[in-house]
Amino acid sequence: MRRALPHPSLVVGLALVGAIWASGYAALGEWSVHPSIPLGVGALLALYALAVGPLREARDLGPPVPFEQWLSFVTGAVVLFVALTGPVHDLSDSYLFSAHMIQHLMITLLAPPLLLIGTPGWLVRYLVRPAPVRRVAGFLGHPTVAFLAWNGTLLAWHLPPLYNATLVDLDVHIFEHVLFIVTATMAWWPTLAPAHELRAPMVFQLIYLLLLPIPMKVLGMMLTFSTGVLYPAYAIAPRIWDMSPTVDQQIGGVIMWVPAGFVIWINLAAHFFRWYRESARRDRGETNVVPLTRERVT
Numbered sequence: 001m002r003r004a005l006p007h008p009s010l011v012v013g014l015a016l017v018g019a020i021w022a023s024g025y026a027a028l029g030e031w032s033v034h035p036s037i038p039l040g041v042g043a044l045l046a047l048y049a050l051a052v053g054p055l056r057e058a059r060d061l062g063p064p065v066p067f068e069q070w071l072s073f074v075t076g077a078v079v080l081f082v083a084l085t086g087p088v089h090d091l092s093d094s095y096l097f098s099a100h101m102i103q104h105l106m107i108t109l110l111a112p113p114l115l116l117i118g119t120p121g122w123l124v125r126y127l128v129r130p131a132p133v134r135r136v137a138g139f140l141g142h143p144t145v146a147f148l149a150w151n152g153t154l155l156a157w158h159l160p161p162l163y164n165a166t167l168v169d170l171d172v173h174i175f176e177h178v179l180f181i182v183t184a185t186m187a188w189w190p191t192l193a194p195a196h197e198l199r200a201p202m203v204f205q206l207i208y209l210l211l212l213p214i215p216m217k218v219l220g221m222m223l224t225f226s227t228g229v230l231y232p233a234y235a236i237a238p239r240i241w242d243m244s245p246t247v248d249q250q251i252g253g254v255i256m257w258v259p260a261g262f263v264i265w266i267n268l269a270a271h272f273f274r275w276y277r278e279s280a281r282r283d284r285g286e287t288n289v290v291p292l293t294r295e296r297v298t
Contacts, residue, residue: 062122073118108184150187209268213261223253
């Protein structure tokens with residue numbers, strides 16, 4: 001009797017775990033990495049592979065995950081790994097405030113939406129099936145709670161005392177990044193929850209996405225037009241590219257002000273055009289249009 005081969009998604013997931021782990025330790029001299037990062041990212045990919053492979057088949061939870069969705073999740077995990085290790089990490093911690101803002105953009109505005117898009121709806125429905133879990137998920141994913149949690153976390157950690165603490169204490173820095181990732185996932189949940197019925201109604205999604213980046217933009221503007229260095233660690237850091245600490249801080253403010261908000265408003269535009277397209281189809285009397293608050297079943 002031939003032995004059954006492991007599920008392909010499990011094989012690929014575990015292979016990625018090994019590749020990430022090996023890449024971190026094979027080039028420690030050139031690519032800095034803290035063991036917690038490959039361990040965390042590897043565990044995330046392994047759990048995903050188990051969920052979309054053996055667990056799905058054992059519990060008959062839903063259809064196989066399409067390649068595009070799987071690729072989205074893996075890309076989100078890779079973004080986390082690249083943002084928290086190697087050159088981005090080194091520049092952020094030891095040299096440039098502007099690099100730190102790029103890192104924050106990657107772990108809050110790029111990785112979480114990719115991970116959510118890559119998560120199948122049937123998996124989320126299975127996880128939130130217990131009533132207490134569903135109530136907690138509904139509370140944490142409520143637009144008001146998500147808005148306050150993410151923007152409050154973002155603003156608090158950019159206060160000089162907290163921000164400077166992250167640069168001198170690794171544990172504080174890890175805690176900050178965990179909070180950023182968790183609250184950013186909450187922030188994207190009302191519009192990108194894998195189970196569509198857990199999303200906010202479409203009109204509220206549009207309003208929410210319009211308002212979500214405003215506090216971040218205000219903070220970015222304040223940093224851009226500031227004439228003093230708010231974070232002393234960067235004032236005494238070795239200078240690279242002949243960039244003064246003040247200019248570095250102003251560039252970081254621009255990054256938070258312009259491209260970071262642009263990422264959210266691209267999502268707003270996509271939601272608006274989808275809403276407009278579906279509304280136009282309903283107005284033409286097409287009966288096969290599925291309401292935007294429900295997920296299409298395939």
